[in-house]
Amino acid sequence: MTRSFEELTTAEFEAFAQTHADGSYLQTASQARLLARRGWQTSLVGLVEDHKVQAAAVLGWIPVKMGNLFQIDGGMLIDFSNQELVTEFVAGVMAFAKEHQGLFLRIMPNAIYRKFNDDGTQIGTDDNTVIDALMAIGFTHAPATQGWTTNSSPSRQYVKSLKPVLDVDGDSKALRASFAKDGKYYLKKTDQFGIKVHRLAKDELPAFKALTQDTANRLDYHDKDLDFYETVFEEYGDDAYFVFAEMDFPAYIKGQQQARDHLAEVVANLDARIAEKPNYKKLKRQRAEYADQHKQHEKRIAQAQTARQEAGKDVVVIAGALFLATANEMIYLYSGTYDEYKNFYGPYAVQEYAFKQAVARKIPNYNFYGISGVFDGSDGVLGFKQGFAGYAEEKVGSFIKPINSTKYAVYRFLKKILARG
Structure with missing residues (x-):
C-alpha cells in the first residue's frame, strides 16, 4: 500500500488526534480555528494509507519578509521512531508549502528530551529519537532554553500523571x-x-x-x-x-468568629485547670498555643472586615x-x-x-505548562506547581528547514543586518 499526503477533514483529523499519545490542545481542530481567527492560514494535513490516517498535524502559515513562515507547534502527531514515515510526512509538508510561497518550516514537537525531579536531578536518560529523526532529513536544531516565552508553547513544563x-x-x-x-x-x-x-x-x-x-x-x-x-x-x-x-x-467572617469563640472556651477551660495545677508546664504550653490561634482568628476577622469595606x-x-x-x-x-x-x-x-x-x-495527564527551568528556589511559579507533586520536563526544542533555500539565506542575512542596526 502507498501512502498519500492529504488535507484532512475535521472529523478525520480529530479522530486521529484525540487518541494520539502526544496530542495536546495545540494539535486540535479548535486550535486551527483559533489560529485562523488570529491571522494565520491553517490546514489539517496528514499521511493516509488505505483510508487510515498514519500521521497528522495542524499546519499554520503566516507572511514574513520574502515568503511565508510555515509552522507546526506541538506536533507532528507521528511515530518519530519510524524514519520512513517522518521523511514522507515532511516531504508532503514541504511540497504543500512550496505551493503556498513557503520560505521556511519550523516545527516545535510535543516531545520530551529529559525529565527532572523537584530538585532538578534528571530522571532517566536523554531521549534523542525526535532530534535524530528530524536532523537526519536536514533540519537545524535549536535546543530548549531556560526562561519564559509567550510567543509559543514553552520548552520546559511541569506535569503530573493522574x-x-x-x-x-x-x-x-x-x-x-x-x-x-x-x-x-x-x-x-x-x-x-x-x-x-x-x-x-x-x-x-x-x-x-x-x-x-x-x-x-x-x-x-x-x-x-x-x-x-x-x-x-x-x-x-x-x-x-x-x-x-x-x-x-x-461567610468567611462568620466561620472565623465561630472558630475564635470556640478557642476562647478552650483557653478559659485551660485557665481553670492551670489555676488548679499552676506548676503543670504542659497546660501552660497548650494555653499559649491556643491563645495564639485565638489571636490569629481575631486578626483574620479584622483583615476581612477591612477588605470587605474597601471592596464595597x-x-x-x-x-x-x-x-x-x-x-x-x-x-x-x-x-x-x-x-x-x-x-x-x-x-x-x-x-x-x-x-x-x-x-x-x-x-490521564495534568500539565501545569511553563516553568523557567531553574531549580534553585528562585522560580516561585515552579514552587507553586511543586505543591501538587509532579515532575519537570524539557522538550526537544525547535527545528527549522528552509523551503526556498535561496530566499531563506537572504532572509537570514537581512535579519542579521537589522539586528545589528
Whole structure:
C-alpha cells in the first residue's frame, strides 16, 4: 500500500488526534480555528494509507519578509521512531508549502528530551529519537532554553500523571492525597476559608480579562487581549474552562468568629485547670498555643472586615485561570490573582477544581505548562506547581528547514543586518 499526503477533514483529523499519545490542545481542530481567527492560514494535513490516517498535524502559515513562515507547534502527531514515515510526512509538508510561497518550516514537537525531579536531578536518560529523526532529513536544531516565552508553547513544563487516581476510580480523597505537603496544607486552608470556585459564562470574560491584566501589570508581562479569550471560549467550547475562585466575606467572617469563640472556651477551660495545677508546664504550653490561634482568628476577622469595606461588596474574585482539556491532558494556560487577596490561597482552589474536572473526564495527564527551568528556589511559579507533586520536563526544542533555500539565506542575512542596526 502507498501512502498519500492529504488535507484532512475535521472529523478525520480529530479522530486521529484525540487518541494520539502526544496530542495536546495545540494539535486540535479548535486550535486551527483559533489560529485562523488570529491571522494565520491553517490546514489539517496528514499521511493516509488505505483510508487510515498514519500521521497528522495542524499546519499554520503566516507572511514574513520574502515568503511565508510555515509552522507546526506541538506536533507532528507521528511515530518519530519510524524514519520512513517522518521523511514522507515532511516531504508532503514541504511540497504543500512550496505551493503556498513557503520560505521556511519550523516545527516545535510535543516531545520530551529529559525529565527532572523537584530538585532538578534528571530522571532517566536523554531521549534523542525526535532530534535524530528530524536532523537526519536536514533540519537545524535549536535546543530548549531556560526562561519564559509567550510567543509559543514553552520548552520546559511541569506535569503530573493522574493514572494512579484514575486507577482508584477517581476517588477525591486519593486526588488530594496525591498532592505534596504544601498543596494539602493550602487546600485545607481554602476549605476553612470557604473559598468557592465556579466556571465562567461568556459574559464574565471581561472580568476575567480585568483579573489577568491586573496580574500582568503587577508582574510586568504582556497579557492576551479580551478578543483572544472570547475566541478561545467560542472555539474550544466545553473543552475550555474559565474559572474564578471567590471569597464570600460574610461567610468567611462568620466561620472565623465561630472558630475564635470556640478557642476562647478552650483557653478559659485551660485557665481553670492551670489555676488548679499552676506548676503543670504542659497546660501552660497548650494555653499559649491556643491563645495564639485565638489571636490569629481575631486578626483574620479584622483583615476581612477591612477588605470587605474597601471592596464595597460581600463577594469578591480572588483568583482565576483558564484550562483547556483534550483526551490526553488537562492543561493550565493563563491565570491571575488579585494581590490584596493572596492570603486566601485562591490559586490552589482553582487548580483543585481543574484536577477534579480532569479526573471526571478520565484525562490521564495534568500539565501545569511553563516553568523557567531553574531549580534553585528562585522560580516561585515552579514552587507553586511543586505543591501538587509532579515532575519537570524539557522538550526537544525547535527545528527549522528552509523551503526556498535561496530566499531563506537572504532572509537570514537581512535579519542579521537589522539586528545589528
